[in-house]
Amino acid sequence: MRQRIIAALGIAGLAATGLVACGDDSGSGSGSSGGEKVTIGIKYDQPGIGLKEGSKYTGMDVDVATYVAKELGYDEKNITFKEAPSAQRETLLANGQVKMIFASYSITDARKEKVSFAGPYLTAGQDLLVKSDSDISGPDGLNGKKLCSVTGSTSAQKVKDKFAKTVQLQEYDTYSKCVEALGAGAIDALTTDNTILAGYASQEANKGKFKVVGQTFSTERYGVGLKKGDTATCTKVNDALKKMVDSGEWQKAFDKNLGPSGLKLDAATNPPKTFDACA
Amino acid sequence: MDVISEFFSEYDGLQAFRTTIYLTLLSAVFALLIGTVVAVMRVSPVRVLQVIGTAYVNIVRNTPLTLVIVFCNLGLFLQLGVALANKDSNTFINDNNFRLAVLGLSVYHASFVAEAIRSGVNTVPLGQAEAARAIGLPFLKTLRYVVLPQAFRGAIAPLGNVLIALTKNSTVASVIGVTEASAVMKVMIENRPDVLFIVFGIFAIGFVILTLPVGVLFTSMSKRLAVKR
Amino acid sequence: MSSSSVLFDAPGPRAKRLYAAVGVGSIVVLLLVLWFVISKFNAKQQLTAAKWKPFLTGEIWTQYLLPGLAGTLIAAAISVVLAMGLGILLGVGRLSAHAWVRWPCSVIVEFFRAVPVLLMMLFMFAVYANYEVFPPERLALAAVVTALMLYNGAVVAELVRSGVYSLPKGQGEAAMAIGLTDGKTMRLVLLPQAITAMLPAIVGQLVVILKDTALGYIITYEELLRKAEQIGNFKSNLLPALIVVGAIFVIVNYLLSLAAQYVERLMRRRGRSAGGPLTADPTDQNTAVGALAGAGPSDTVDTN
Numbered sequence: 001m002r003q004r005i006i007a008a009l010g011i012a013g014l015a016a017t018g019l020v021a022c023g024d025d026s027g028s029g030s031g032s033s034g035g036e037k038v039t040i041g042i043k044y045d046q047p048g049i050g051l052k053e054g055s056k057y058t059g060m061d062v063d064v065a066t067y068v069a070k071e072l073g074y075d076e077k078n079i080t081f082k083e084a085p086s087a088q089r090e091t092l093l094a095n096g097q098v099k100m101i102f103a104s105y106s107i108t109d110a111r112k113e114k115v116s117f118a119g120p121y122l123t124a125g126q127d128l129l130v131k132s133d134s135d136i137s138g139p140d141g142l143n144g145k146k147l148c149s150v151t152g153s154t155s156a157q158k159v160k161d162k163f164a165k166t167v168q169l170q171e172y173d174t175y176s177k178c179v180e181a182l183g184a185g186a187i188d189a190l191t192t193d194n195t196i197l198a199g200y201a202s203q204e205a206n207k208g209k210f211k212v213v214g215q216t217f218s219t220e221r222y223g224v225g226l227k228k229g230d231t232a233t234c235t236k237v238n239d240a241l242k243k244m245v246d247s248g249e250w251q252k253a254f255d256k257n258l259g260p261s262g263l264k265l266d267a268a269t270n271p272p273k274t275f276d277a278c279a
Numbered sequence: 280m281d282v283i284s285e286f287f288s289e290y291d292g293l294q295a296f297r298t299t300i301y302l303t304l305l306s307a308v309f310a311l312l313i314g315t316v317v318a319v320m321r322v323s324p325v326r327v328l329q330v331i332g333t334a335y336v337n338i339v340r341n342t343p344l345t346l347v348i349v350f351c352n353l354g355l356f357l358q359l360g361v362a363l364a365n366k367d368s369n370t371f372i373n374d375n376n377f378r379l380a381v382l383g384l385s386v387y388h389a390s391f392v393a394e395a396i397r398s399g400v401n402t403v404p405l406g407q408a409e410a411a412r413a414i415g416l417p418f419l420k421t422l423r424y425v426v427l428p429q430a431f432r433g434a435i436a437p438l439g440n441v442l443i444a445l446t447k448n449s450t451v452a453s454v455i456g457v458t459e460a461s462a463v464m465k466v467m468i469e470n471r472p473d474v475l476f477i478v479f480g481i482f483a484i485g486f487v488i489l490t491l492p493v494g495v496l497f498t499s500m501s502k503r504l505a506v507k508r
Numbered sequence: 509m510s511s512s513s514v515l516f517d518a519p520g521p522r523a524k525r526l527y528a529a530v531g532v533g534s535i536v537v538l539l540l541v542l543w544f545v546i547s548k549f550n551a552k553q554q555l556t557a558a559k560w561k562p563f564l565t566g567e568i569w570t571q572y573l574l575p576g577l578a579g580t581l582i583a584a585a586i587s588v589v590l591a592m593g594l595g596i597l598l599g600v601g602r603l604s605a606h607a608w609v610r611w612p613c614s615v616i617v618e619f620f621r622a623v624p625v626l627l628m629m630l631f632m633f634a635v636y637a638n639y640e641v642f643p644p645e646r647l648a649l650a651a652v653v654t655a656l657m658l659y660n661g662a663v664v665a666e667l668v669r670s671g672v673y674s675l676p677k678g679q680g681e682a683a684m685a686i687g688l689t690d691g692k693t694m695r696l697v698l699l700p701q702a703i704t705a706m707l708p709a710i711v712g713q714l715v716v717i718l719k720d721t722a723l724g725y726i727i728t729y730e731e732l733l734r735k736a737e738q739i740g741n742f743k744s745n746l747l748p749a750l751i752v753v754g755a756i757f758v759i760v761n762y763l764l765s766l767a768a769q770y771v772e773r774l775m776r777r778r779g780r781s782a783g784g785p786l787t788a789d790p791t792d793q794n795t796a797v798g799a800l801a802g803a804g805p806s807d808t809v810d811t812n
Contacts, residue, residue, distance in 0.1 A: 045741040052738050054567045085728055091472075091637040097647055146372055151456070151465075168372045171456040173726065176741045177353065184357035184552065205558065205744030324516045324523075327531040331538065341715065341761035343722035345733060346754050353747055359548045408514045418516040426515065447624035454726070461626050468634045475638060479631040487622040 038074045040065050041084030041098035041225070045176055048199025048258050049104050057081050060195070061102040061222075063253035064121050064244065068100070068224070071240035072233070086150060090114045093227050100237070101225030104193055107276065116230055117223035117276065118237035121250075123269035125216025126155055127194035129182065129201060132208060136189055138215040139163035145188040146170060148178035155191050155218075163217070175200070183209065193220050195258060195265075202261035212263070221269075223276070234278035245271045282474045286467070286481055295463040296485055302380060302449040302459060303489075307442055309385035314392025315427075321393065322400065324418055332393070339390040344451050348383035352455040355379065372456075380452035384445060391441045399434025400426060404508065432504045439497025443490045460485060559745035563752055568739060576735030577756060583649060583721040583731065587656035588714055594657055595664020600699065602669055605690050613665070620662040626723050628655035633727040648729035656717050663716075667709055671702030708772035715761045715768070722757070732756060 043050035149156035320332035364374035601613030740746030
């Protein structure tokens with residue numbers, strides 16, 4: 001009888017280890033050693049900002065992050081990018097899952113209570129993405145229309161409260177579902193930062209389909225999210241950002257990632273001239 | 280403990296649980312209907328229907344519920360244009376998402392209902408069906424008057440399990456924007472990580488209250504209504 | 509199999525015509541639905557080469573689908589092993605002669621059976637995040653595994669209990685008669701037979717666990733569904749990506765349920781544990797209608 005229980009457990013155990021073993025083969029392939037490693041949180045689903053393209057990562061956030069990390073002494077091959085979804089950025093930083101976050105992360109007082117910010121490294125604004133033949137010209141034209149945003153973001157609720165009381169809100173967990181819905185005509189507009197919207201509008205498959213309305217109704221200062229109280233890193237990041245702007249690398253990164261969409265950012269604040277004090 | 284009053288006032292937790300209950304009850308009715316049809320198809324004399332029924336169960340049962348519900352929204356509604364609410368209504372998005380979620384939950388759990396009914400059919404003695412045929416009843420009447428009534432009574436316990444699973448699975452409706460209990464808990468956890476355990480406790484107890492009586496009720500029903508043989 | 513069905517007579521000429529008509533009719537309906545779906549998808553540009561070709565490239569598989577599948581399988585494998593350990597402990601605990609062991613175990617089992625897995629995952633993720641329990645990169649996996657372990661552990665506990673109950677009384681009595689203590693009776697006589705009997709059900713439970721790992725994408729666990737989202741953003745083909753991932757799930761789970769049936773047959777042929785393989789209903793299947801009505805073996809357990 002004893003053999004039988006062992007055999008029974010053994011079969012299950014074997015099956016399980018078999019699964020694990022075959023999983024490991026195709027799992028993470030990082031193995032290079034030498035130098036300190038750093039994990040940086042970015043978006044995986046925002047074209048032009050932070051996008052996973054096969055084994056590569058592209059976008060403005062990614063380029064800035066890479067530059068800053070190099071200035072902080074991390075070799076490019078030691079950078080690991082990790083997805084940092086909006087709703088989890090604070091938690092990711094709080095528990096050290098990532099060291100820095102470059103993920104269209106606006107500096108706000110509420111967030112400052114939970115995390116520290118370096119930067120800002122870019123100033124964007126909330127805007128609307130609509131179909132290219134749409135006549136919506138701004139947030140107050142949204143009454144009776146359907147607006148999409150992602151769960152855990154307040155941008156849509158703000159539009160409803162401030163501009164259009166009778167707008168209907170659709171919430172998905174990712175922007176890509178919103179874009180899908182906009183393409184299918186199920187919603188009239190998608191709201192978030194103009195940089196993100198421009199990224200979608202200029203994607204290969206969406207070219208000519210959508211337009212960014214171009215009337216921003218908020219100011220979003222993208223900061224580098226850091227663990228609360230990490231002033232040492234904050235100072236270093238600000239120095240690196242300053243160097244990036246001064247050397248012209250910032251403009252290069254912008255032209256490469258967001259330039260093609262024709263997006264015009266507020267010239268007074270972009271590229272950044274001053275940075276917030278590290279507290 | 281102010282978080283408990285927040286649950287009732289600011290987050291309207293009761294409304295969220297009401298949505299959970301509506302989702303569950305509506306889906307349960309439709310799942311029972313679809314599941315019965317599928318079960319009948321699987322035991323029918325028409326080969327094509329058998330194949331369709333079996334394929335339905337094997338495909339749906341092996342797909343994650345999350346995917347089924349996302350397909351209802353992205354596939355059925357966005358691509359195929361099947362809207363389940365009045366498009367001009369000013370609550371279209373909420374109504375439509377709710378009904379799409381009901382559809383997804385029904386379709387998914389129908390495969391388990393079909394299996395439960397089949398296990399109920401398993402409890403019906405061979406002689407019952409033979410007797411029905413002997414008095415000249417055709418297939419559908421054999422099922423309707425002889426086999427299914429007994430099968431349902433034999434399937435009460437597994438059907439109860441499906442209902443409990445359905446109650447809990449209704450939380451997945453949050454992925455297409457239905458504001459049920461889990462969606463509200465997610466927001467509350469994000470806003471009040473300091474009272475994490477209390478927040479979870481409230482919602483967990485809510486589900487215990489919803490599911491425990493169902494389990495007790497169905498267990499006692501399955502004993503009381505069992506066909507005496 | 510259908511030839512031996514007891515639910516209907518061998519069809520005569522009229523019935524044959526009727527069956528043929530119903531068969532053809534349902535095929536026509538099916539084709540119409542299919543045609544509707546395809547033409548609508550086509551009209552909405554969902555069937556273009558640009559959307560489907562990526563799945564023929566190596567990159568999509570090596571960077572997205574295979575790592576995603578690995579994530580799904582790893583989480584499921586760890587969960588099932590832990591759930592079995594926890595389930596046996598709780599199940600035996602519930603059968604204990606001591607009330608102070610029995611009661612807590614019962615409460616724990618009933619509680620975790622009642623709480624939705626999604627709720628549990630969201631909670632565990634927040635707990636692990638706030639209290640820094642796990643190394644950062646293992647956080648999401650740990651939350652997924654914990655939630656699945658607790659729920660499925662409770663399910664396995666119930667399986668253990670019903671497995672032990674399904675054994676003939678004589679087994680326990682015989683053990684008692686040769687002077688074994690309660691603990692030894694359980695450990696040496698009852699449990700081994702119960703576990704053997706529930707093995708098919710446990711393999712079946714793997715399907716449930718595998719599907720539930722998909723919920724992990726909500727807390728950013730890198731599994732198939734999350735990878736489908738990423739493919740969708742990369743190639744602007746969200747729906748095709750979800751369809752492909754759905755197909756992968758169906759195939760893997762179908763293979764698993766075949767494995768479950770195989771194990772069940774193996775047990776039936778060889779095992780002869782006093783209880784026999786555990787199925788939903790102890791009714792003798794050979795004399796029941798469904799066994800002859802073209803139905804496969806039924807599986808037990810919960811649904812999701």
